[in-house]
Amino acid sequence: MTVSNASPAAPDRAPVLQARGLRRVFRVPRTADRPSGELVAVDDVSFTLPCGGSLAIVGESGSGKTTVARMLVGLDTPTAGDILIDGEPAGPRARSRTQRRIRARKIQMVFQDPYGSLDRRQTVASCLDEILRVHFDLSAEQRVARVAELADLVGLDERMVRGRPTALSGGQRQRVAIARALAAEPDVVILDEAVAALDVSIQAQVLNLLADIRDRTSISYLLISHDLAVVRQLCEEAIVMHCGSVVECGPTDRILDDPQHPYTQRLRASVPGPGWVPGAAPQPSETRAGEPT
Amino acid sequence: MIRFLLGRLVGLLLTLWISSFVVFAALYLAPGDPISFLTGGREVSPLTLAELRHQYQLDQPFLVRYADWLGGVLHGHLGQSIVAHQDVSTLIGARAQTSALLVGYAAVLIILGGIAAGTIAALFKGPLDSGITLGTTVGLALPSFVTAIALISVFAVDVRWFPVFGDGSGLLDRLWHLTLPAIALAVSSSALIARITRGALREELGREHVETARSRGIPRRKILRRHVLRNGMIPVTTVAGITVAGLVAGSVVVERAFNLNGLGSFLVQSVAANDFPAVQAVVLLMVAVFVILSTVVDLLYPLIDPRMARGGTQ
Amino acid sequence: MTELLTVEDLRVALPVQGQMRTVIHQASFAIGPGEALGLIGESGSGKSMTARAVGRLLPAGAQVSGQIMFDGEPVLELAGAALRRYRTTDVAMIFQDPRAHINPVRTIGDFLTEGLRSTLGMRRRDADRKAVSLLAEVGVEDGERRLRQYPHQLSGGLLQRVMIASALVANPRLLLADEPTTALDVTTQSEVMGILDRLRRDHGVAMLFITHDLELATAVCDRISVLYAGTVVESQDAESLHAAPRHPYTAALLASRPSLTVRARRLPVIGGRPLAAFEAPEGCAFTERCRWASPVCEEGRPAPETHDHGQVNCHRTTELGILGSEAVVTEPVIAEPDKSSVQSRGQQP
């Protein structure tokens, strides 16, 4: 498993991650609104993440963006469609430990909740060490050195590394989660609403950190987010999902400055900013009565 | 709603059926041979032995005997007592009344006393709360037989307000006789219910929707009645249901302590005498009552918690 | 202008595990009739507790000092029937999480009409009629059916509309809205915020709007107060606060939020983390994160300085004046890249 230090946009390299026609259908109890007993969570989703690139999947709750992420990391099986990693089809679902480890060296994930995403009884050092032991054959001293290196990369000092997450703030915990994702030296990190739960001043720090890491490595980001400003800051490309389908895709700047699809327009118009009037965003047709969930 | 009811009913029947099998199989596998009891240890001719075995159907294969027994149970024939040479149903009848009365009496004490004490402790912080909390801590540590012994030693020797032994006759007299046993049976369970009630109400008092009600100027009394007590009763009902159902088993100990002629004493006697058909019948009956009572509580649940009304989870 | 609500030198301490812990150091602000004031702050700044202090909803054992006047009445001294009347008809609170703040075992109708029936003595039929008309105002059709439903049968956005309707049902003069749209999706937030904003103006209700979102507050509020570590550090007209912040914290907060329209090469960052009120040091609480900090900042809490558009609590405000985004310290978050490649290191034997 060689990790190249090639320049981020090496044109000859296959896309690091590709999805083709992903579809996921869940079986749910039959109800009056859903007589088929089927819920199409994700429908025909395709995208390409170039090596060293960054792509955002934008959507609100129920858009299917989280289901896409779960399929990419092998936690869930697509009903149809393919996932290609480095141009090669990934197995439908990483069931065995070995398959998971192989995929973990390719794709990692950072979660939204800075409080639940770390084991509260495990020190930061031991958390990182555990991952290193899973993936690499390193001696104890090498692992200690690598843990220090990772901590340094995400801006955690030694005292924090020796402590438990309970002693850390939300932003610091999110740094640990990022270090844990980087420990496996993946090609892609999926950021699942990774800055959504943070205070504004901390969010900026973490966004800068993510940008710095990308500058210094050939890593690619797949950002799952509902926050258009964060998407603009972090990603060059974006796809917009609504009710399981991709409604728009393209360069982030184009999507945000000149949205084409009515849903994207509504999403864009819903974000408060200078001159914004609440409730002035184009309303969807009267269907959005908010039926029982 | 119908599906929910049917589901619970099927679950109940399944549990009862499996319980009956377990009860029957356990005693079938028992190493002690009822025949040796029947013969009283005397040498008997193989012919007599065979006849005895036939009479009590001990010569049939296991499943046949189980089917026979289950069929009988379904028709109300609980089998023949080996010791009393009588139908077990007859032996149980009168005793079951005593036990039912005892359990019912104790259940009333537990629910009224426990919920009242718990509510008071939850609403009145300070000495009243500390006193009740101390009381429940002590109460929880009091096994029913210890309470029974304490009551006996007080009322049999020092003051004689309540009768200490015997069942009495006629409903009032029987209740009179059952007062001390019911108290003995109720003490630790009341303490448990009081504690659960206190915890549930305290938790409810701190809930956000109670804050909402306060923010709208609803008078405290109304908040307590309409929001705190109403919602707090949901967890209390669950625990109270299981606790009351559990009294069926707990009564065994109390009946023994007070020499009451109920199902429990009968069960203990039958175990001591290796009277397997009787043991089978009583255990099955008690399990059935326990399971039915807990199912009834389950069925009550949607009535007090509308979130459950749409057929289970969320 | 006579103010509807004035809060002066509010200080609140709560008992935490037997010790009193300050959650608000010094909060002063005022709201005129029909006016909307935004209260901005990060976690631990004490903004929620400020709203609760105004609504007299602080937890038992809270120590409160300072003064809260509502229409000339001292709110902190209200008790008994007067307090209930204040809560019923003067102020109404909209909470962040309607799912938790509406009793799950009672119907929507009960929730909406409880106040009308039990404190205003309205008859059930009249109360129901009023509830249905209010539901229509917040954009909930078929109100009759909704009244019979339970909270778990409604989506979050719908439930928050019900909450807004319930807040308006008794015609209050002041709304206390505690992050009313934070838990909602962006598009739902826009709808719900639009409804809240319109109804508030239609009914002429004043509002204390608690949020962490400066852009949102700027859009819906007339004035904004910024809270940091339990202290109001700046109050201004919404537009001018957004355009011309005077407190370094406000300026930094405005700058560090990524923009919807422009990608920054690096976001201007405030170093460190937001302090909770109880952690605040003796001097200005923002000192250790402030680019303009000087020794004078550690000498006692800054007093409010009044200017044309509002007030600011900063020791150096006369020197600094209006601050642009350069007010923000751009701290290197990580050390300079001295290692050849982070990724290749773990590969070494």
Added chain:
Amino acid sequence: MTTLTLRRRALPRVARTDPGLGPVGWTAIGVIALLALIAVLAPWLAPHDPNNISLLDANLGSSGDHLLGTDASGRDLLSRLLVGARSSLIGPLLVVVLATALGLTVAIVSAWLGGWVDAVVSRILDILFAFPGVLLAVLVVAVFRAGLGAAVAALVIAYIPYIARTVRSAALREKSQPYITALTIQGVGAPAICVRHILANLMPLIVAQSTLTFGYAMVDLAAVSFLGLGVQPPTADWGVMVSTGQPSILNGYPQESLYASALIVLAVGAFNILGDRFTERSQRSTR
């Protein structure tokens, strides 16, 4: 998704200082330690042979020779109480250790695997739930003859569903935490996740639960012995002593039942109080 922000800003963040067990909790630990010490040293502490019958000395009051007097058969009560601590404490200990070990294994495995395994396990636990402990003990004793072993075995089975239910729901909660998902994605093996993370995080809860279970087991075992189906006379055991002393109460000699009862209540109370303290702490640690 967006619900997360709710929790973060509900109340000012509070440093979680552990207030410890408090004086009451430490007293409970002291009582338990003392009783355990007595159980271990009983043969050396007992002034008399606990089974030495001397009908001439029946129902003596306390005296220099018999500090707590004698029972109806003239046996020294102090010695019987001291020696009785052994069976009275070892029984519940066995029940707790076995029931907890089995219950938590079943719970964690079924919570982790989920699906049909979990469904079947839950169903079986429901059925086991239908047998109250004392009743199951009576049934087992009917099959295997009276004795401590049979009663312990029965209670182990009866307690498994209670322990398994609590642990299972806690394990499901833990399993749903994102850090478990993170570990799964990393390819950390299921046994490692279950033991090093889920079990480790459930430990405070399990300790609290076991402590409370000890109290329940003690009550139930003493009840079975009281019924004459557990520990068999003449072996000294507190539950048996409550029962054998009962006839003497009516003759005005309540001491045997009284002392034995008092010891049971003391022990059960100590375990209950300690269990409550542990429960409070475990709830705090999960917040």
